[in-house]
Amino acid sequence: MVNPLSPEVLADPVTLTRALVDIESVSLDEQRIADCVEQVLAEVPWLSTQRFGNTVMARTDLGRTQRVVLAGHLDTVPLADNFPSRVDGNLIYGCGTSDMKSGLAHALHLAVTVDAPRYDVTYLFYEAEEIDSRFNGLRLVAQAHPQWLAADFAVLHEPTYGVVEAGCQGTLRAMVTTAGRRAHSARSWRGVNAIHAAGEVLRRLGDYRPRDVTIDGCHYREGLNAVRINGGVAGNVIPDECAVEVNFRFAPDRDDQQAQAHVHEVFAGFDVEIVDCAGGALPGLDSAPAREFLAAVGEPPVAKLGWTDVARFAALGIPALNFGPGDPNLAHARDEHVEVDKIRQGAEMLRRWLVPA
Amino acid sequence: MVNPLSPEVLADPVTLTRALVDIESVSLDEQRIADCVEQVLAEVPWLSTQRFGNTVMARTDLGRTQRVVLAGHLDTVPLADNFPSRVDGNLIYGCGTSDMKSGLAHALHLAVTVDAPRYDVTYLFYEAEEIDSRFNGLRLVAQAHPQWLAADFAVLHEPTYGVVEAGCQGTLRAMVTTAGRRAHSARSWRGVNAIHAAGEVLRRLGDYRPRDVTIDGCHYREGLNAVRINGGVAGNVIPDECAVEVNFRFAPDRDDQQAQAHVHEVFAGFDVEIVDCAGGALPGLDSAPAREFLAAVGEPPVAKLGWTDVARFAALGIPALNFGPGDPNLAHARDEHVEVDKIRQGAEMLRRWLVPA
Numbered sequence: 001m002v003n004p005l006s007p008e009v010l011a012d013p014v015t016l017t018r019a020l021v022d023i024e025s026v027s028l029d030e031q032r033i034a035d036c037v038e039q040v041l042a043e044v045p046w047l048s049t050q051r052f053g054n055t056v057m058a059r060t061d062l063g064r065t066q067r068v069v070l071a072g073h074l075d076t077v078p079l080a081d082n083f084p085s086r087v088d089g090n091l092i093y094g095c096g097t098s099d100m101k102s103g104l105a106h107a108l109h110l111a112v113t114v115d116a117p118r119y120d121v122t123y124l125f126y127e128a129e130e131i132d133s134r135f136n137g138l139r140l141v142a143q144a145h146p147q148w149l150a151a152d153f154a155v156l157h158e159p160t161y162g163v164v165e166a167g168c169q170g171t172l173r174a175m176v177t178t179a180g181r182r183a184h185s186a187r188s189w190r191g192v193n194a195i196h197a198a199g200e201v202l203r204r205l206g207d208y209r210p211r212d213v214t215i216d217g218c219h220y221r222e223g224l225n226a227v228r229i230n231g232g233v234a235g236n237v238i239p240d241e242c243a244v245e246v247n248f249r250f251a252p253d254r255d256d257q258q259a260q261a262h263v264h265e266v267f268a269g270f271d272v273e274i275v276d277c278a279g280g281a282l283p284g285l286d287s288a289p290a291r292e293f294l295a296a297v298g299e300p301p302v303a304k305l306g307w308t309d310v311a312r313f314a315a316l317g318i319p320a321l322n323f324g325p326g327d328p329n330l331a332h333a334r335d336e337h338v339e340v341d342k343i344r345q346g347a348e349m350l351r352r353w354l355v356p357a
Numbered sequence: 358m359v360n361p362l363s364p365e366v367l368a369d370p371v372t373l374t375r376a377l378v379d380i381e382s383v384s385l386d387e388q389r390i391a392d393c394v395e396q397v398l399a400e401v402p403w404l405s406t407q408r409f410g411n412t413v414m415a416r417t418d419l420g421r422t423q424r425v426v427l428a429g430h431l432d433t434v435p436l437a438d439n440f441p442s443r444v445d446g447n448l449i450y451g452c453g454t455s456d457m458k459s460g461l462a463h464a465l466h467l468a469v470t471v472d473a474p475r476y477d478v479t480y481l482f483y484e485a486e487e488i489d490s491r492f493n494g495l496r497l498v499a500q501a502h503p504q505w506l507a508a509d510f511a512v513l514h515e516p517t518y519g520v521v522e523a524g525c526q527g528t529l530r531a532m533v534t535t536a537g538r539r540a541h542s543a544r545s546w547r548g549v550n551a552i553h554a555a556g557e558v559l560r561r562l563g564d565y566r567p568r569d570v571t572i573d574g575c576h577y578r579e580g581l582n583a584v585r586i587n588g589g590v591a592g593n594v595i596p597d598e599c600a601v602e603v604n605f606r607f608a609p610d611r612d613d614q615q616a617q618a619h620v621h622e623v624f625a626g627f628d629v630e631i632v633d634c635a636g637g638a639l640p641g642l643d644s645a646p647a648r649e650f651l652a653a654v655g656e657p658p659v660a661k662l663g664w665t666d667v668a669r670f671a672a673l674g675i676p677a678l679n680f681g682p683g684d685p686n687l688a689h690a691r692d693e694h695v696e697v698d699k700i701r702q703g704a705e706m707l708r709r710w711l712v713p714a
Contacts, residue, residue: 184663185606186580195601198586225542225595226553226588228552228588229588230587235602236528236604242586247542249545
């Protein structure tokens, strides 16, 4: 196998972005990209490299007083007639350009070019972020090799369009179900209509006033929404069950338990089953590396509204933020692309941070 | 093929019920039962017999001043571990015992044993009542051979547990849909939630007060119900569409157009699409054969609440009622059965009517 990640490619984060995009790596098919990345890192004299599944970790051990993590996932969503990459002026098009091979390119470029960072650095390239969390490489490493993640601060290269997005909101899904009694619809008074009963669930959702919460200057905006509803047996039967799936996006000042309790409270009197719940992450901008990161970027942080893997760092007690050149609105889109300028600017900011003048 | 409908079997409506149940005839598989019935009728000297698909018609032409139809469908719903028949004391169990081979047995027994009825009689054994109406044998005959149905009065042998159920209610299904705008559920305020919008549809259904209508002493009871609801795109997307399927059961004093207008009025402001609409049938108990039928049965009629093929007769201007020995609550049930006593009583009532003492 010829490794397309040659020294010339690695030297330029824009060229490197295209090269990474052109190594197909849809979730669960990350072996080749992990092989290429591992091979590159293993040859870097100031890094020691380890691998777990298709997740690759490389770290400096320079005896610095602080350690930071730069992390990104290797996988992409499925291709959508957008492979391999193509360039159109300032834009690179292709699957993963925004989410998040341009961010990966930042980390990999810095790993092979910054021999004396101001902190010790752990570079983490992990598998399977875009699918069911049981495959998530960061989750698996946190279970099997938690010492790989030990750090004072972490940067996750999710697409933020070059803005610092701090922490993240939590997300919870619950099934709110109503029960009734079946009957032939020609004799509807003999039954109890579970779909009609769900009207009250929808009324509470319609009346719900979500909170806006400001933490460390970041504005989090909650939301409680029905995302699915299903009920009914047949066209001539009074239905005996209706299920409303709700999604609660909650600010990181609530923990998992508080979020679940809140949903139970909103739907008091109904059968509520929590389907899944992933707590958020507080912005955590107090640490020296975080403050120095913000200084290098030069703009105030905003709240991350979507849930991201920064919450996995937060759960380990490591403050983390999101920073990547891609536009999050283009992630997973057929016309996904990234701006060449944003890649260059981001790489310069990160270098200013790791290697102060 | 040995025809199980031997003269000895035909002579007793209870034995005949079992024999008909034991000829499997799930919808669209009625050829064998139609062959057996046609063969029997073709040999009866006072009947002339015709066939259309798997529908068999036999009629007397005795020059009576009035003509009545006795009609029943040959098909059953799919078997459910309830074939062949078995007897337990006064009960015959098996697929179709109630709906409606015991009723068929009445008609077939009378056809071969009553040589001089007081009216001319048309016996109709038709295919495919239990499935999509495009296959319905009565509908197909009404289109292709409407003269076969010409009569002053009709009895349909649907299960009524030996009670006269007059006319029938109409039934209408409509889709009431709401529209919204998709957005990521982490930024729900950018979208418009179509499921929340459906809350108002459910509220109107919950508040709806259906009419009770009395016609010719028969009490019809309307109902407007959601029978299905579906909405949602994914667990993290604000849904842009939700569809509520409603079923309106309406008394026969409303015609199709009035029923549709009513549903549009109830859901004013929403997108309403009428999926199907089958008008009901007025009780129509004024004709001499109807009055004489009621006298033979000896009990007052009640309203038929479910839609039945009597409406197809009503649409042709022929008053019709439902009368059969089966319990309608057992129709389509795994433990479907019929009472031997009810079969015998019903056969006697019908004979009293067709052959007065």
